[in-house]
Amino acid sequence: MEKNDEREEYTYDNEEREELTEERILQMLDERKFKELKEELENNMYPVDLAELMKDFTQKQLVMVFRLLAKEEAAETFAEMDSDMREMLIGGLTDSELEEVMEEMYLDDTVDVLEEMPANVVDRLLMATDEETRQQINQLLQYPEDSAGSVMNVDYIALRKEMTVADSILKIRQVGLNKETIYTCYVTEKRKLIGMVDVKELLTTSESKTIEEIMDTNLLYAHTTDDQEEVAQIISKYDLIALPIVDHEMCMVGIVTVDDAMEVLEEETTEDISIMAGVNPSDDSYFETSVLEHVKSRLPWLLFLMLSATVTQMIMNHYESALAVMPQLAGFIPMLTGTGGNCGSQSSTLVIRGISVGEIEFGDLFKVIFKEVRVAVLISLILSVVNGIRIIIMGQGDVMIAVTIGLTMACTIVIAKVVGCTLPLLAEKVGLDPAIMATPLISTLVDISTISVYFAIVSAVFSL
Amino acid sequence: MEKNDEREEYTYDNEEREELTEERILQMLDERKFKELKEELENNMYPVDLAELMKDFTQKQLVMVFRLLAKEEAAETFAEMDSDMREMLIGGLTDSELEEVMEEMYLDDTVDVLEEMPANVVDRLLMATDEETRQQINQLLQYPEDSAGSVMNVDYIALRKEMTVADSILKIRQVGLNKETIYTCYVTEKRKLIGMVDVKELLTTSESKTIEEIMDTNLLYAHTTDDQEEVAQIISKYDLIALPIVDHEMCMVGIVTVDDAMEVLEEETTEDISIMAGVNPSDDSYFETSVLEHVKSRLPWLLFLMLSATVTQMIMNHYESALAVMPQLAGFIPMLTGTGGNCGSQSSTLVIRGISVGEIEFGDLFKVIFKEVRVAVLISLILSVVNGIRIIIMGQGDVMIAVTIGLTMACTIVIAKVVGCTLPLLAEKVGLDPAIMATPLISTLVDISTISVYFAIVSAVFSL
Numbered sequence: 001m002e003k004n005d006e007r008e009e010y011t012y013d014n015e016e017r018e019e020l021t022e023e024r025i026l027q028m029l030d031e032r033k034f035k036e037l038k039e040e041l042e043n044n045m046y047p048v049d050l051a052e053l054m055k056d057f058t059q060k061q062l063v064m065v066f067r068l069l070a071k072e073e074a075a076e077t078f079a080e081m082d083s084d085m086r087e088m089l090i091g092g093l094t095d096s097e098l099e100e101v102m103e104e105m106y107l108d109d110t111v112d113v114l115e116e117m118p119a120n121v122v123d124r125l126l127m128a129t130d131e132e133t134r135q136q137i138n139q140l141l142q143y144p145e146d147s148a149g150s151v152m153n154v155d156y157i158a159l160r161k162e163m164t165v166a167d168s169i170l171k172i173r174q175v176g177l178n179k180e181t182i183y184t185c186y187v188t189e190k191r192k193l194i195g196m197v198d199v200k201e202l203l204t205t206s207e208s209k210t211i212e213e214i215m216d217t218n219l220l221y222a223h224t225t226d227d228q229e230e231v232a233q234i235i236s237k238y239d240l241i242a243l244p245i246v247d248h249e250m251c252m253v254g255i256v257t258v259d260d261a262m263e264v265l266e267e268e269t270t271e272d273i274s275i276m277a278g279v280n281p282s283d284d285s286y287f288e289t290s291v292l293e294h295v296k297s298r299l300p301w302l303l304f305l306m307l308s309a310t311v312t313q314m315i316m317n318h319y320e321s322a323l324a325v326m327p328q329l330a331g332f333i334p335m336l337t338g339t340g341g342n343c344g345s346q347s348s349t350l351v352i353r354g355i356s357v358g359e360i361e362f363g364d365l366f367k368v369i370f371k372e373v374r375v376a377v378l379i380s381l382i383l384s385v386v387n388g389i390r391i392i393i394m395g396q397g398d399v400m401i402a403v404t405i406g407l408t409m410a411c412t413i414v415i416a417k418v419v420g421c422t423l424p425l426l427a428e429k430v431g432l433d434p435a436i437m438a439t440p441l442i443s444t445l446v447d448i449s450t451i452s453v454y455f456a457i458v459s460a461v462f463s464l
Numbered sequence: 465m466e467k468n469d470e471r472e473e474y475t476y477d478n479e480e481r482e483e484l485t486e487e488r489i490l491q492m493l494d495e496r497k498f499k500e501l502k503e504e505l506e507n508n509m510y511p512v513d514l515a516e517l518m519k520d521f522t523q524k525q526l527v528m529v530f531r532l533l534a535k536e537e538a539a540e541t542f543a544e545m546d547s548d549m550r551e552m553l554i555g556g557l558t559d560s561e562l563e564e565v566m567e568e569m570y571l572d573d574t575v576d577v578l579e580e581m582p583a584n585v586v587d588r589l590l591m592a593t594d595e596e597t598r599q600q601i602n603q604l605l606q607y608p609e610d611s612a613g614s615v616m617n618v619d620y621i622a623l624r625k626e627m628t629v630a631d632s633i634l635k636i637r638q639v640g641l642n643k644e645t646i647y648t649c650y651v652t653e654k655r656k657l658i659g660m661v662d663v664k665e666l667l668t669t670s671e672s673k674t675i676e677e678i679m680d681t682n683l684l685y686a687h688t689t690d691d692q693e694e695v696a697q698i699i700s701k702y703d704l705i706a707l708p709i710v711d712h713e714m715c716m717v718g719i720v721t722v723d724d725a726m727e728v729l730e731e732e733t734t735e736d737i738s739i740m741a742g743v744n745p746s747d748d749s750y751f752e753t754s755v756l757e758h759v760k761s762r763l764p765w766l767l768f769l770m771l772s773a774t775v776t777q778m779i780m781n782h783y784e785s786a787l788a789v790m791p792q793l794a795g796f797i798p799m800l801t802g803t804g805g806n807c808g809s810q811s812s813t814l815v816i817r818g819i820s821v822g823e824i825e826f827g828d829l830f831k832v833i834f835k836e837v838r839v840a841v842l843i844s845l846i847l848s849v850v851n852g853i854r855i856i857i858m859g860q861g862d863v864m865i866a867v868t869i870g871l872t873m874a875c876t877i878v879i880a881k882v883v884g885c886t887l888p889l890l891a892e893k894v895g896l897d898p899a900i901m902a903t904p905l906i907s908t909l910v911d912i913s914t915i916s917v918y919f920a921i922v923s924a925v926f927s928l
Contacts (some may be wrong), residue, residue: 015479025693042684048701147465171668183663183705199647199663203633204640218507231735237512239723241647258722259703266700269733270817276737277903278806286818287831291838298810299478299843305806306847309799313860316795322550323791330794331780334911335773338796342742342769346762349741353734354750367751374695379763383770396777420920427843439741439903440806441495447798 020044023438029064033258037444038068046075051080063092085118090121090243098128106180107133108153111140148231149224151264152245152254157185161194161212165202168211172199181242181257189252193244195219221246224253229268232261233358272356276349279301286444301440307445312451320464321457328397328456332405333451339383340412341443347420348351350440352434355424362429368421376417380410382461404461408454416446416454422431484508486517493528502532510724512542513831526676539568542657547580551806563590569882570644571597572724575604612695613688615728616709616718621649622659625676628765629669636663645706645721651679657708657716658685660859685710688717693732696725697822719724734791739814740902740918765904772908773791776915783919786928797915803847804914805875805907810885811836812906819888826893832885835884840881844874868925880910 020040028037041050055060066074066089078086079100090098102110103123110129114122114137126134136154143149157179159168170184176182185202187195195215205214221244222231235243235258242255271281278301282289289297316323323330351368354360360368384406391402420442425435458464484504492501505514518526530538530553542550542565554562565572566589574593578586578601590598600618607613621643623632632649640646649666651659659679669678685708686695699707699722706719735745744766746753753761780787787794815832818824824832848870855866884906888898922928 007782021887035699041669044704045681146876172667176664179538181666199667200640203636203646218510220510236723236726238510240612241722258705259700262700262722262726262729265729266821270821272498273737273740273813273817277810279810279814285821285823286814287823287828287835291842294839295842295846298807298839299846302843302847303805303850305475306799306803306851307854309802309859310854312798313795315793316798320791320795321795325787327784327787327791329796330791330797331777331784333794333797334776334780334801335770337801338773338776338908338911339766339770341907342766343762345903346743346766349737350743353737355732357730357749359749359751364751371653371758372750375762378755379766380765382759385767386767387770390771391772394774396523396781400597421517426891443805443907444795444802447547447802451798 004181022056024461025053025065026057026061026342028338029061035066036067041065041068042070042073047076048080048347050077051082051085055082057084057085059088062089065445066093067097071100075101075109079105084111087117087121090124091119095124096170098125101134102129105151107136107140108151109153109235110382111137111150114141125458126289136416143224146228146243146369147224148222148226148256151228151231151260152224152255152256153260154256155179156242156244156252157182158188158252159185159197159211161187161189161210161215163211164207165205165209165211165214166207168197168202169207172202174178184240184242186244186252186255187211188252193219193221193246193250193252196244219244222256224250228256228264231256232264232268232373235261236265271288272352272433273433275433275435276352277439278305278438284317306441309447312447315448315451315455317460319464322455322459322462325464326458328464331396333454335387335446336405336408336412336454337450339409339415340446341439343379343413344416344420344438344442344446345374346439347417351421352438355428355434360425363424365422365425368425369418372421373414376414377410380413381458384409400461404457408450408457411453411457412446412450415449416442417451468924484517486520489517490521490525490811491806493525498532503528504535505529505532506537507838508571511537512544513925514541515544515549515775519546522547523556525550526553530557531561535564535568535860539565539573541571541576543573550577551581551585554581554588558719559588559592562589564592566597568869568922570617571619573602575601575614575727578605588761595682595809607688610692612686612690612692612709612720613690613717615692615724616688616720617693617724618718619707620706620719621715622652622716623649623675625653625658626676626677627675628671629666629673629675630671631679632661632675632847633670633671645719648704648706648719650708650716651675654748655715657683657685657710660708666693683708685706686710695720696728696732699725700729712857736816736897738781738817738897742769742902742904769904769908773911774842776911777910779915779919783923783928786919786926790922790926795860796872797918799851800869800872800876800918801907801911801914803873804880804910805903807840807843807877808880808884808906808910809864809903811881812902814886815885816886816902819892819898824889826889828887829889833882836881837878838884840875840878844877847877848873864925870916872921873916875921876910876914879913883913 025037036310054065062085070079078089081089116123117125129137140149157172157175159171172182182354183199183200185197186193187197195217196219197211197215220234220238220240222234224245224330226246231243236258240258242257244252245254245256247253255300280297280300282293282297351360387409388402391397391405392399425438427434427437489501518529526549527583533541545553576849578589581589593601604613620634623635636646640699647663649661649663650657651661659674659681660683661679665678683735684696684698684702684704688709688711695707697722704722705722708716709718709720739744744761744764746757746761759820793868851873852870855869856863885902887906891898891901
C-alpha cells in the first residue's frame with residue numbers, strides 16, 4: 001500500500017497503525033504517558049490487534065493498559081485474548097472492573113471465555129454477572145460442543161407482526177445499541193419465529209406499513225443442536241449476515257452471525273487439513289499445543305501406518321530369492337511407491353475437497369472413477385515412457401527392465417487413482433470423515449499394491 | 465431437523481423446501497401449470513438452490529422457468545448458474561429480456577459472468593447494457609485477476625460530512641434499494657474516503673447530529689491492486705460486513721462485501737489444498753475440469769518427483785552388493801520411507817496451515833524447530849521400540865537388525881520433522897507459496913535421506 005500525504009489528515013493507513021508497537025506501548029507505560037497512550041489506543045488501535053500485541057506483557061503491564069481502555073474496547077480486547085492472557089488479566093482486576101467487562105461482552109464471547117477457564121476463575125466471573133445473565137450463560141453452556149447453540153448469540157431484535165415500520169425503527173433505536181447484529185430483525189409470535197425483515201427493507205419502505213405486510217416468511221433457520229459447520233455453510237451459501245436458531249418448538253433462541261460463521265469455517269478447514277496429514281485435530285493452535293499433546297495427536301496414525309507397512313515387508317520377504325539374484329530390482333521400489341503414493345494422494349485430495357465444498361457426493365462415484373481412470377491412463381503412458389528412456393540413458397537397465405518398470409508403473413497409477421478417489425466417497429457414505437482417507441492411508445495401501453504388482457510382473461518376466 | 469405441525473402455518477422448513485424438486489418442476493412445465501409453478505418458485509425457492517436444481521435442464525426448459533421468475537430473482541438465479549447454463553440460457557432469451565437481467569444484476573456479478581463467456585456472447589451482453597454501466601464494466605475488467613478490484617462492487621452509499629443523521633437516513637431511503645450492502649456508509653470528500661458510519665450508528669443517534677460528529681476516521685481499507693485473499697482476511701479478522709476499496713489517490717472506488725470474502729477464502733483454501741497434494745490449482749471445479757486439464761495440472765509434479773526419486777535409486781544401486789548378501793534388508797525400506805514421509809508431512813502440514821492462518825511466521829523458525837525436535841525424539845523412541853518388538857516377534861530379524869532399524873527410524877523421524885517444518889517457512893521467507901513444501905516434495909526428500917541413513921548404518925553395523 002502506497003503512502004499519500006494528503007490523506008493523512010483524515011485517515012490512518014494500515015501500515016501507520018502498526019506504529020503503535022509493543023515497544024512503544026511499553027515505553028509509554030514506563031514514562032507514565034498514560035493520557036497520550038489512552039488517546040492513541042482509542043484512535044489508532046483495533047481490539048484484535050491490541051490483544052495480539054500484548055501477548056508477551058506481564059500481568060502488571062496488561063492491567064495498566066487494560067484500565068486505559070474505554071469500556072466497550074476493553075470488553076472486545078478481552079474477548080480477543082487467548083486463555084492464558086485472560087487468566088492473567090482476571091487475576092489483576094478488581095471485582096467491580098470484572099463486572100464491567102462481563103456486562104459489556106456479548107454473551108457468546110462470555111461463554112467462549114468461560115469454557116476455557118479453570119473452575120475457580122469461572123466462579124469469580126459468574127459472581128461478577130447479574131442473575132439473569134448467569135441463567136442465560138448456564139443455558140448456553142449446556143449445548144453440546146460444536147453445536148449451533150454453542151456458537152449462537154442470544155441478543156437479537158425481535159419484532160411483532162402488528163408493529164408498523166415506524167414502530168420497528170423506534171424499537172431498534174431503543175434497544176439496538178446493545179445488540180451485536182441489528183441488520184436482520186426477527187418477527188416472533190409467542191416466542192415462535194414466524195418471519196424476518198431486513199433493516200434495508202425497513203429503511204426503504206413506507207413507515208405506515210405493518211411488519212406483517214413486508215416480512216419474509218420463506219425462512220432459513222437452524223436448530224440449536226445442528227452442527228456448527230452446517231450452520232456456517234448455510235450462511236455462506238445464502239450470503240446471510242445472520243441465521244436464526246430455534247429450539248424444537250420453533251421458538252427463537254438466538255442467532256449465529258456471519259463473523260462467527262467465518263471463524264467456524266476456518267476452524268473446520270484446519271481440522272480437515274490436520275486429519276488429512278494423519279494428525280488428530282486439537283482445539284488449540286500449533287504453539288498452544290504442548291509437545292506431549294503434539295505427540296499424542298500424531299502417534300496413533302504413525303503407529304497404525306508403520307504396522308500396516310508390515311504387509312509390504314512380508315510380500316517382499318516372499319520374493320527374497322528374486323532380490324538375491326537381481327538386487328538392482330530393489331532400487332526401483334522407492335520411485336514406484338513414491339509415484340503411486342503421489343498419484344493416489346492427488347486423487348483423494350481433490351475428491352475430499354470436492355466433498356467438503358459440496359460438489360461431489362456418493363452418487364457421483366462412477367462418474368468420478370471414470371474420470372480418474374482416463375486421467376490415470378494418460379498419466380501412466382507419459383510417465384512410463386519418460387521413465388523408460390531415463391532407465392536406458394542412465395544405464396540402470398535394459399529394454400526388458402524398462403518395459404517391466406513401465407508396466408508396473410501403469411498398473412500402480414491406475415490402482416492408486418481409483419483407490420484414491422473411491423475411499424473418500426465410501427467413507428462419506430458410511431458416515432466417516434472423508435479426510436481420514438488422505439495421503440497417509442492411501443500411500444500405505446498403494447505401497448502394498450505396488451509391491452505386489454511389481455514382484456508379480458518381475459517374476460513373470462524374468463521367471464524368477 | 466424435526467417437523468412440527470404448528471409452525472407450518474407460517475414457515476417453510478429446509479426439508480419441505482426441497483419438495484420442489486427437479487422432477488416436480490419438469491412435471492409442472494409438462495402439465496403447463498405455470499401459475500402454480502410461478503407461485504411456488506416465488507415463495508419456496510432460493511436462487512442458489514434453483515440454479516443447482518436446473519443444471520440438467522434443456523435450453524427450452526431453462527428459458528420457460530426463467531421467464532416465470534420475478535426480475536430480481538431472475539438476475540440472482542442467473543448469477544448463481546455455471547457458465548454452461550448461462551450460455552445456454554442467453555441463447556434462448558430475447559434482447560429485451562437480456563437487458564432486464566443485466567440491469568438487475570450487481571456489477572461484480574456481471575463482471576464475473578463476462579469473464580467466463582465467449583467473445584460473441586460478451587458482445588451481446590454488452591449490447592444489452594446502458595452506456596454508463598458499460599464503462600464501469602470495462603473499468604472493472606481491467607483489474608488483474610485475484611485483485612481486490614476484480615471482486616469489488618461499485619455500488620455503495622456515500623455520504624458527505626456536512627449531512628445530518630436525518631439527511632443520511634433520507635438518502636439511504638432514496639438510493640438504498642439498489643445497493644448490495646447499505647449497512648456501512650462511507651463518507652467522502654471530493655471522492656476521497658475520509659470516514660465511515662454504520663447504519664446501526666445512524667439508527668441509534670440523535671437525528672440532528674452531523675455525520676462529521678459521528679463518523680469513524682480510524683479506517684480500514686484496501687487498494688484496488690491488493691490481493692483478494694488479503695482483503696478477505698482483513699474482513700475476517702476485523703469482523704467487517706464490507707471493506708472499502710480505494711485507488712492510489714485514496715479515492716473510494718468500491719467495496720468488497722463479507723459474502724464475497726467468504727467465497728474468496730473458500731477458493732483460496734481449495735487452491736492451497738490442491739497445491740499441497742501436488743496438483744496445480746485450476747479455477748474450475750473438479751467436474752468442470754476436463755480429463756486433459758486434469759492431466760496437465762497433475763503431471764508436472766509427478767514428473768519432477770519421479771525423476772527426483774532417481775537419486776534414491778542411485779544410492780541403492782551403490783549398495784547393491786549389500787543387498788545381494790542380505791536381501792531381507794530391502795523389505796524394511798517401504799516401512800522406513802513411509803514412516804519418514806508421514807512424519808514429515810505431519811510437520812509440514814501443521815506449519816503450512818499455521819502460516820496461512822497467521823499463527824506462524826519466519827521469525828518463529830527456531831521455536832518451531834525446537835518443538836518439532838522434541839516431538840520427533842519422543843515419537844522415534846516409541847515407534848522404534850514398538851517396531852523392534854514386532855521384528856523379533858515376527859521373526860523378521862535378530863536383535864542386531866531390530867537395533868539397526870530402530871536407529872535408522874529415529875534418525876529418519878528427526879530429519880523428516882525438521883525438514884518438514886523448515887521448508888515451508890523458508891518458502892514463505894523467499895516469497896514462494898509454502899503449500900508447495902507439502903507431502904509430495906517432503907516425502908521425496910525424506911526418501912532420499914532415509915535410504916542414505918539406512919545404508920550408512922547397515923554398512924557400519926554389518927560391515928558390508
